[in-house]
Amino acid sequence: MTKTQIDHAKDGTLTAEMLEVARTENIEEELVLERVANGSLVIMTRKGCPPVAIGKGAGTKINVNMGTSSASIDPGSEIEKVKIAQKYGAATITDLSMGGDISAIRKLVLENTQLPVTTVPIYQTIVECGMDNVSFDDILSYLKKHIYEGVSSVLLHCVERKMLEQLKGSGRVMGMVSKGGSFTSSFMLLNDCENPFIEHFDEIMQILRKNDVVLSLGNTMRSGCVHDLKDGAQLMEIERNATLAKRANDIGVQVIINGMGGHIQASEIPESVKLYKEKADFPLFVAGPLPTDIAVGYDHIAGAVGASMASGAGADYLCYITPAEHLSLPSPQQVREGLIAFRIAAHIGDSIKYGLSDNDLMLARKRAEFDWKAQAELAIDPDRPTQMCPDEGPCSMCGDYCAIKIMKNYLSGDN
Amino acid sequence: MTKTQIDHAKDGTLTAEMLEVARTENIEEELVLERVANGSLVIMTRKGCPPVAIGKGAGTKINVNMGTSSASIDPGSEIEKVKIAQKYGAATITDLSMGGDISAIRKLVLENTQLPVTTVPIYQTIVECGMDNVSFDDILSYLKKHIYEGVSSVLLHCVERKMLEQLKGSGRVMGMVSKGGSFTSSFMLLNDCENPFIEHFDEIMQILRKNDVVLSLGNTMRSGCVHDLKDGAQLMEIERNATLAKRANDIGVQVIINGMGGHIQASEIPESVKLYKEKADFPLFVAGPLPTDIAVGYDHIAGAVGASMASGAGADYLCYITPAEHLSLPSPQQVREGLIAFRIAAHIGDSIKYGLSDNDLMLARKRAEFDWKAQAELAIDPDRPTQMCPDEGPCSMCGDYCAIKIMKNYLSGDN
Numbered sequence: 001m002t003k004t005q006i007d008h009a010k011d012g013t014l015t016a017e018m019l020e021v022a023r024t025e026n027i028e029e030e031l032v033l034e035r036v037a038n039g040s041l042v043i044m045t046r047k048g049c050p051p052v053a054i055g056k057g058a059g060t061k062i063n064v065n066m067g068t069s070s071a072s073i074d075p076g077s078e079i080e081k082v083k084i085a086q087k088y089g090a091a092t093i094t095d096l097s098m099g100g101d102i103s104a105i106r107k108l109v110l111e112n113t114q115l116p117v118t119t120v121p122i123y124q125t126i127v128e129c130g131m132d133n134v135s136f137d138d139i140l141s142y143l144k145k146h147i148y149e150g151v152s153s154v155l156l157h158c159v160e161r162k163m164l165e166q167l168k169g170s171g172r173v174m175g176m177v178s179k180g181g182s183f184t185s186s187f188m189l190l191n192d193c194e195n196p197f198i199e200h201f202d203e204i205m206q207i208l209r210k211n212d213v214v215l216s217l218g219n220t221m222r223s224g225c226v227h228d229l230k231d232g233a234q235l236m237e238i239e240r241n242a243t244l245a246k247r248a249n250d251i252g253v254q255v256i257i258n259g260m261g262g263h264i265q266a267s268e269i270p271e272s273v274k275l276y277k278e279k280a281d282f283p284l285f286v287a288g289p290l291p292t293d294i295a296v297g298y299d300h301i302a303g304a305v306g307a308s309m310a311s312g313a314g315a316d317y318l319c320y321i322t323p324a325e326h327l328s329l330p331s332p333q334q335v336r337e338g339l340i341a342f343r344i345a346a347h348i349g350d351s352i353k354y355g356l357s358d359n360d361l362m363l364a365r366k367r368a369e370f371d372w373k374a375q376a377e378l379a380i381d382p383d384r385p386t387q388m389c390p391d392e393g394p395c396s397m398c399g400d401y402c403a404i405k406i407m408k409n410y411l412s413g414d415n
Numbered sequence: 416m417t418k419t420q421i422d423h424a425k426d427g428t429l430t431a432e433m434l435e436v437a438r439t440e441n442i443e444e445e446l447v448l449e450r451v452a453n454g455s456l457v458i459m460t461r462k463g464c465p466p467v468a469i470g471k472g473a474g475t476k477i478n479v480n481m482g483t484s485s486a487s488i489d490p491g492s493e494i495e496k497v498k499i500a501q502k503y504g505a506a507t508i509t510d511l512s513m514g515g516d517i518s519a520i521r522k523l524v525l526e527n528t529q530l531p532v533t534t535v536p537i538y539q540t541i542v543e544c545g546m547d548n549v550s551f552d553d554i555l556s557y558l559k560k561h562i563y564e565g566v567s568s569v570l571l572h573c574v575e576r577k578m579l580e581q582l583k584g585s586g587r588v589m590g591m592v593s594k595g596g597s598f599t600s601s602f603m604l605l606n607d608c609e610n611p612f613i614e615h616f617d618e619i620m621q622i623l624r625k626n627d628v629v630l631s632l633g634n635t636m637r638s639g640c641v642h643d644l645k646d647g648a649q650l651m652e653i654e655r656n657a658t659l660a661k662r663a664n665d666i667g668v669q670v671i672i673n674g675m676g677g678h679i680q681a682s683e684i685p686e687s688v689k690l691y692k693e694k695a696d697f698p699l700f701v702a703g704p705l706p707t708d709i710a711v712g713y714d715h716i717a718g719a720v721g722a723s724m725a726s727g728a729g730a731d732y733l734c735y736i737t738p739a740e741h742l743s744l745p746s747p748q749q750v751r752e753g754l755i756a757f758r759i760a761a762h763i764g765d766s767i768k769y770g771l772s773d774n775d776l777m778l779a780r781k782r783a784e785f786d787w788k789a790q791a792e793l794a795i796d797p798d799r800p801t802q803m804c805p806d807e808g809p810c811s812m813c814g815d816y817c818a819i820k821i822m823k824n825y826l827s828g829d830n
Contacts, residue, residue, distance in 0.1 A: 071814030098816055126816070168826055173779045175819060175826040182818035189825060224819070225779030226771055263779075266727060267767045291723075291766060293775040293782070295759045296790060297799030301719055302759050308706075308720045312681060326782065327803040328811045344710045344717050351706060352682045356641055360708040364588045364640030364678075367708070367741065375711060384712030388742040396743045399486030401513055401541070403597035404590060404639070410604060411583055411590040 004212040004252045005043050009036035017043050017051040024050075027057040039249040040281045042256055044092060044116035044152045044214055052091050052116050054256060055283035060311040060346035060353070061091035063118070063285070063319045064339055066109075068099035070127075072329040075105050080332040082112045088339050088381060090320075094118040094155070098127050106149060116152035118216060120180045121145075131186055136196045139187075143204065147211050153256070154208070156197045157184040157218035158244055159237070164189070166233040167221070174224025177262060181220025201244065205251040214254045216285065217241040222262035225293050229265075230272065242280035249282075256317060260310070261287030269306060270313035277314055286310045287319035299325035300334075304341040311349020318342050318349075340381045347380065368404060370394065419627040419667045420458050424451035432458050432466040439465075442472040454664040455696045457671055459507060459531040459567045459629055467506050467531050469671060470698035475726040475761035475768070478533070478700070478734045479505040479754055482512035483520060485542075487744040490520050495747040497527045503754050503796060505735075509533040509570070513542050521564060531567030533631060535595045536560075546601055551611045554602075558619065562626050568671070569623070571612045572599040572633035573659055574652070579604070581648040582636070589639025592677060596635025616659065620666045629669045631700065632656040637677035640708050644680075645687065657695035664697075671732060675725070676702030684721060685728035692729055701725045702734035714740035715749075715756040722757055726764020733757050733764075755796045762795065783819060785809060 008015050014022075014029055018036060021043055022029045035041030041055035054061050064085035066078050078097070085093050093115050097105045102124045110117055125134055125142040146154060157180045164185055167176060176182055188195055197204060208215055221237040223229070238259065245255040257280060260272045269289060276284050288303040289310060295302035303321035311318060322338030324330035330338065351357065359378050366374040372389040376382045389395065394402035423430050429437075429444055433451060436458055437444045450456030456470035469476050479500035481493050493512070500508050508530050512520045517539045524532055540549055540557040561569060572595045579600055582591060591597055603610055612619060623630055636652040638644070653674065660670040672695060675687045684704060691699050703718040704725060710717035718736035726733060737745035737753030745753065766772065774793050781789040787804040791797045804810065809817035 069811055069814040070816060071809075071811040099814065123816075164825070172826075173776065174783055176822040177818050179813055179816055179818045182821040183816075185825075186821060225775065225782070226766070227776045227779060265766055265771055266723065266763050291763045292759065293778045294762065294772075294793055294795050296778070296794045297796055297803060298755055298759060301716055301756050302763070304716050305720050305723045305760065305763055308681065309724075323799075324803060324812070326810065326812075327800055328805065340713055341716050344707065344713060345720065347709065348681050348706045348717070348720055351641070351680055356680055357709075360640065361588065361642045363708045363711070364642060367640070368589055378709055379711045380709050381712055384738075385742055388712060388739060390743065394486075395741065396484055396486040397739070397741075398594055399484040399514065401485060401538075401594055401598075403592050403594045406597040406601060407591040410579070410600075411587075 002210060004209055004254070005036055005045070006039070006249065006252045006254055009033050017045055020051055021053040025053050025058045031057060038281070039245065039255060040283070042214055042254045042283050045212060046116050046150065046152045049114040049116070054317045058316065060315070060349045061317045062089070062339060062342045062346055063092045063094055063317065064090040064335060065094045065096055065319060066335065067095045067097035068105060069329050070099045073099040075100060075108060077332060078105060079108055079112050081335045082109050084332050084336050085339060086113050086115055088336055089343050090115060090339055092116045092118060096120060096123060098123050102127065110150055118153040118155060119146045119151050120155040122157070122180050122183045126183045131183070131190065134187060139196055144207060147207060147213050151213065153214035153216050155180060155216040155218050155258070157181040157220045158195055158198050158240055159185055159220040160195055160198065160240060161188060163221055163233045163236045166236060170231050170233060172223070172228045172231070174228055176220065177224035178218060178220040178222060180218055185220070198244070201247065202251065205248055205253050208253045209251060214256060215248050216256045217244060217258055219258035219261050222260070223264065224262055226263045226265050226291065228263065230268070238276060238279055245280050245282045256283045256285045258285045261289055261319065263293060264289040264291065264306065266291035266306065266309060269309040273310055273313035273315050283316040284314065285317040285319065286315040288321050290321065296326050298323060300338040300341040304345040307342055307345035308348040311346055312352030314353070315349070318346055343380050417625060419624055419669070420451055420460070421454070421664065421667045421669060424448050432460055435466055436468040440468050440473045446472060453696070454660065454670060455698070457629055457669045457698050460627060461531045461565065461567045464529040464531070469732045473731065475730070475764045476506035476732045477504070477754060477757045477761055478507045478509055478732065479750060480509045480511050480734060481750065482510045483514035484744050485514045488515040490515060490523060492747060493520060494523055494527050496750045497524050499747050499751050500754060501528050501530055503751055504758050505530060505754055507531045507533060511535060511538060513538050517542065525565055533568040533570060534561045534566050535570040537572070537595050537598045541598045546598070546605065549602060554611055559622060562622060562628050566628065568629035568631050570595060570631040570633050570673070572596045572635045573610055573613050573655055574600055574635040575610055575613065575655060576603060578636055578648045578651045581651060585646050585648060587638070587643045587646070589643055591635065592639035593633060593635040593637060595633055600635070613659070616662065617666065620663055620668050623668045624666060629671060630663050631671045632659060632673060634673035634676050637675070638679065639677055641678045641680050641706065643678065645683070653691060653694055660695050660697045671698045671700045673700045676704055676734065678708060679704040679706065679721065681706035681721065681724060684724040688725055688728035688730050698731040699729065700732040700734065701730040703736050705736070711741050713738060715753040719756040719760040722760035723763040726761055727767030729768070730764070733761055758795050
């Protein structure tokens, strides 16, 4: 039987990927072993590509969603997004394509990036089989197809009938806003069955195990507006995902838990992260969260605020939000705007989790010296300040009356 | 002697401005009286314009800085910024002009907005008199000129020699980054004197009092990078401003304290706000704060994160930051981007201070109904979503596979 990262970690054997993670994330090798074994640190792998560490002790990571929809099919634009994601520092990509030749687009995505790629196989299953005709065999066969093609992680929605019942009477304004969750729920309702991913969990885990693919447990019950507060359906999903995560870990499959994404009041964010972590100490993947609904058109900014708070409180992995959220499929430029906003959030979150970074200090030193080129090189997005900065001397904000310049002599003790 | 808002409040007399504030901010009239009297709530007034309330119980307000510099003089562009500030929901404007015909630009600013205008009179004083020639009489005369022309508030930097001494040995990376603070400090060093604003405080307060102009106490000692931690010079300034604020309140002058602006580690933000509020319960005006230095080119986003945390912890009044911060004088479009980012921050802060808003709920309801026009109308910036949203039905993000649409029938109990 092939050994997975978890198997090796449980045996006490450091893999090449663990050694690389220990080095890049500056975590003691012993701790990498311990955390990969107990599941609190996940290593996403892809043949010939650098491993990506997500979880305890690692820097907060960003995922970029891309992919066609039935209303917007432009593979060229999607590949541009993939390149932007890698260029501007995403850790992973999720291909959510649902329009055009989905398999061909996935192939292009995999060919055009070194980053680990996640998919939600139920998307392609529903598009190509049709909701009314889809069988469990279809679901399984698309899942296998994605895994054999080389994705690093698959997202499965482990919603239960009792959660749907609970949701029905919940009085939520936005109901259910998870697309994969709504497909899975529709399958369960149409076929009057329980969730096939839960019913066949061990069988599915063996497929993931064989290819050391990371299980991403979906967040079907996330709230779709800040006024939809944490409710019974959400609490059931937290419990269910925690149980499944432990079972996957026992089987030797690495797990990430999607949680508290969507829309959540700012004051609830820290305690919500803590609730997830108390239930199950696995990497927590958060979409947003958005602490307001009225920032539409600028949801990347509202999301960056929520994501800073969430990562500061312990969330490990952030799904970016673009300015197009709730309005349209994002353009490549909007992907960049969303990604940079979330890299800022991750950096702020890390400053809360791990303390201030050397890069901040180095940039400040270059700023005090009016060294614009060096400042840009240290910036999260070097291209933007390069376009906007002066060639030399103080910037046009203060011109001749720059405080740093004025006080420099006095403070250096020269007068 | 003319009575100021504070005088009336201390007498127990509700002015027209207090009544309007009670109504627009939804604060009990008795509490408005009490808070204006003790200084925890400030009302900025301007003849013929709506009063603006800043402080305890009021919504978090945003100030927009604009103005020419010696390196960039375009009065037309500055007036465009003034109009954008009012259109997109700034509460106040600060004219920081230092280039061109400064008096003429201020006149244009006052003519083109209904918002209260703040100035930093030392700016024009230094530009027009020259640092080497300026006298205290000049300083006083420009201060009077600004007040007589109708500004609602003036910003004075009450830095002391002992703070400068303290700063000298502090080892800060960025030294002093306050422009007005550096002018005032230079005056003190060149003339070997103490701070003229402190030395002549009561005389100056009488000038403000006569016109019921709000005193804004500057934050000379703010840190210019996140690695410049709170130090002795900052603590001295907090104490000094607290003392001066109480003295101004006794004299009948309303006061706002500038504090903790600039650059500050995210984890320090809440306790820093609390420190200021404990020292003096006056409205706290915060520039940013920026919790990182490496977001250059996107400082409006990093600033929105810091400002959300600061306002959530009790800051009352936010000075926006634009994407051009640290790089150049902002364009009108960058003013809009910065302002909207800070309105989002203020809204998130208010959700922490006061709970969720009805606007969020109303927008979510319209989203569930795919009513795009109504969503845009409820948004912080209605123009942006209007440009990006579809005409009807689900958006191009999910197209036919919209989760809300799919689950709507089931959740409404129709099947």
